[in-house]
Amino acid sequence: MDIFGQLLVNALMLGAIYALAAVAYTLVYGVIQLVNFAFGELFMLGAFICVSLMLPSVALFGWQAPMPALPFLVALPLAVVIVAGLGVVVERLAYRPLRNAPRLAPLIAAIAVSVLLQSVAQSIWGPEELRFPRFALGQLPPIVLFDTIYIRVMEIFVLVAAIASMIGLTLFVQYTRMGRAMRATAEDPTAARLVGIPVNRVIAMAFLIGSAFAALAGVLYAQTYSFAHPTMGFLPGLKALTAAVLGGIGSIPGAALGGMLLAFVETFAAGYLPNGAAWRDAVGFAILILVLAFRPQGILGRKELNEAPAGSLVGEQVAPRGLFAPVDRFFGWLGQGNTVLNIALACIAVALAFIITNDYWLRILVFVVTYGMLASGLNIVVGFTGLLDLGFVAFFAVGAYFTSILFVLVLRGRFGIDPADIWWLFYANLFLGGALAALIGALIGTPTLRLRGDYLAIMTLGFHEIIRIVATNWIDLTRGPMGIRGIPTPSLFGMPLMSPKYLYLLGLALSILVVFGIARLVRSYVGRAWVAIRENEVAAEAMGVPTARYKLLSYATGGFIGGLVGVFFAHSQQYISPLSFSLFENILILMLIVMGGLGTFIGPFLGALFWIVFLQVAQGMPLIQAHPELRYAALGLVLVLLMIYRPQGLAARARVSLMMSK
């Protein structure tokens, strides 16, 4: 009984914050069916702005800037208003131009905006935590209940603020003219226009209110945990989205219910399960997956909200204009699938190993081929089959951990076998690691089959987080955050391929095999079935394609490649830790394919090459030296622009033929 009361208070607190942020997701989803991933970052910005306003001075871009040192009760509403305005600007610039685009486009734009905002925040406030300043309200002595429960005055404030805002919003939506217009737009945008409702203004209003709620949640969260940090919005953002889905996305009471439910389950799991604090997030995501699998409309949601059509991002070929025309011709020529050209490209790639003598740059090339292969695997799922997968890196992790545990912890650690004696096992593991990942891919794919578009993305994201949490916390198996060291480098007949040159050549050989394998599958009835699902799932099914089976096949094939690359990665780096498999890696790989060209063979490698070379080149720039995170901001910005002006990516012309060559 001793901790129960305190857990109850903690759960209420967390639930209030989740509920507020969940309202942001639910409101915008309800009106335009977009999962605005950037709310996590607006949450974070709310916290930073409020803290900055409360300080006498704060370091911005490394310069000490004077600040008004406002009291909390003034800084809070001001921060909320500023972030609300920012939310409207984001909608206007990044999402409104995509209003009629395929659904994948705004979703990817939202992910890109989120990366952009996070990087910019880090540039402004720096990578360190900003402590939440002391303020009068926070210093009041706590109220003690039953001798064991301590309630701070601020906790009461959080709860009251949350309840008041929820009630206010409910009344607004229920009884005001604008609120009615919002509900009408959510139900039927065309009919709404016909009664004279300015739909664009209503959508802007949804973003305004949603961003205000996200900011309020962010401030209250930062206050509760006494800090602000550029990545602080990521996990609470995911949780809030989970809460919104749990309660039934689109429903405001659902958001409140979902937020409270999630917070209670997490808090009590953390309090009562053995080592619960480490597993609390996994419990939350497991609930998300169960809900999506069995009741995707959530507790209070309505079914039809989730029956959004899948969308092809690649769809129509657009005639290239201006700057893109020569780029287009070049990549079109490069990716045309001409055998002589392909051999020539492979020869150039091999020759690079001998031309470049600098080990540093050869290591960079190892990264390029690793990322290129990984992106090629994800491209099967996203590019060819049209399923947005945010959990792909989990397969990469499975392959890497499989081989590392086997070599280091089992064979050497337990049986004392020298890796040099079993050098061939690495090659077998490429296949076995791939097969294991493929199996897992098919398993976790099964509950996602009924879901489409954004729901699928959320579910795969949940799976990814669970695998990452397992890798971090199952210390006996994975050595946790310390990672696994001493993974042997690949070798050939006892000759270690230690130098970057040989690793690059090995990676290149694997890349050629991977692309070759993918090409043979894609240029057959299997590839045609995948692309048919992407283009029009109903028509594919009506043409006799068992779409569920082919989606699983797509996951498994992509997973196989992910696992294989994981094995190569572990042995080429000789060290792995959960940090290599973060969600951010997954988002990065996705952005690389989108940039290079979804559904092409060359696009993933092109994206990887551009990005990794850019990372290196940018290191020489003074601005980047001061703010390395701006490279990610640049990537985010490029992605938003690509979504608006060229959703097919750079190599759009390199469309892949789906016919077996004669």
Add this chain to the structure above:
Amino acid sequence: MSVLLETRGLTVEFGGLFALKAVDLQVADGAIHGLIGPNGAGKSTMVNALTGLVPTSAGSMQLADRPLHGRPTWEIADAGIARTFQNIRNFAGMTVLENTLVGAHRHFRASFAALLRRSRAAREEEESQRARALEALHFVGLRGRDEQMATGLSYGHQRRLEIARALMLQPRLLLLDEPLAGMNAAEKDELADIIRAIRDRGITVLIIEHDMQIMRTLCDRLSVLHHGALLADGTPKEVFSNPLVQSAYLGQAA
């Protein structure tokens, strides 16, 4: 003549509203059977129910004595019912030939391993289906357009592509949902000839169409749906002289 498709009491309900009310439909093997009725009568719902895209709340359907109600769409297609869509649903990011070959999906047998090795059987299978696809495209009048992107085709040609793709299934029954919509008179006549040629190849056709001029001469039999129920059934002559049908269409008091 034997019955190919038979539905008994087929009912579709959306939240209390009946889109189809206990429809008993029989389509004879080898016929061109028309399904007509005013807007909102339930014709497209019927086709969607027959292909498993809309769940039925009661009733049964069978194709040549094989029960198919409640089966998933791809299995119904595999059993021999192919279709086209009222709003054209070609695969936009694919060429005309690739589109057509998706219709041949059920004829492919090659395993993953065979595809990766590019075995002889896999190559032969691809080659023979490609030849069939080219023949189907030729048949619907799209010869020489196989390398073009599907989206680049004119509207009328997109309709034909959908038919070629459906024919690749080698169906027993072909469902055509308003295949003539939006075409001029000459195009309609050409397409009607193609539909007759399909029938002559032994494929039964169930067609929804609003152009009664064409339907009179094209169809062997007509069924009329009105308010989700079967109103009349018979030869075009019988159906058009039926006063019930006239009033359903023109709105005169029955």
Add this chain to the structure above:
Amino acid sequence: MSTPLLEVGGLAVRYGVINAVEDVSLSVAPGSIVSLIGSNGAGKTTSLRAISGLLAPAAGSIRFDGRDLAGVAAETRVAMGLAQVPEGRRVFPRMTVLENLQLGAYLRPGDASVPEDLEAITTLFPILEQRRKQLAGTLSGGEQQMLAIGRALMSRPRLLLMDEPTMGLAPQMVELILERILEIRRLGTTILLVEQNAVEAIRLSDMVTVLRLGRVVHTSPGSEIGDDLLRDLYLGHDV
């Protein structure tokens, strides 16, 4: 003759590569009922959607009360006095009947005569008064149609565009709706009606425009349209 309230000239609308409507011209005199009839796929709904601003025309002009509507947003057209009862009714199903009607008056915030109009509409369709607290999605098809008409009237339109208001309704309900259309005109609203129910539409209308395959094939007062022409249009020539 008075100047027309609505004048459409040479209207063309395309969906991608399809010409849905080509060279459609029609005019609606103030206080009249004009019907646009023709078989399915003739381009009636497309024409209506171009007039209400949901579709952008590829060519031609639409003038309302002497003002060119090119580039005017659908919302603004409602403010100008052009309301549409859309095909398939499209009431807001999870909002109450009263809320649906209030939304019809969205562009009249603070207008003191809104309650008065609400009352006028419930006089026209008394059932809506009984059902005012009910969710629109739970109404029968005919009641939803009345609500859709009521909602459009709440914007106080000068021209009411009605797209197949009798579609899928039982015969008695068709009768009632058609009778109310006459009543709405009597109260001073001009009506452009799209109907499949040709015989009734002709009986009701001052002028009838017949579309076929996206083109106007006939325009005349309703009385001049014989049964033969009609049967031709809908059922085709006899063999």
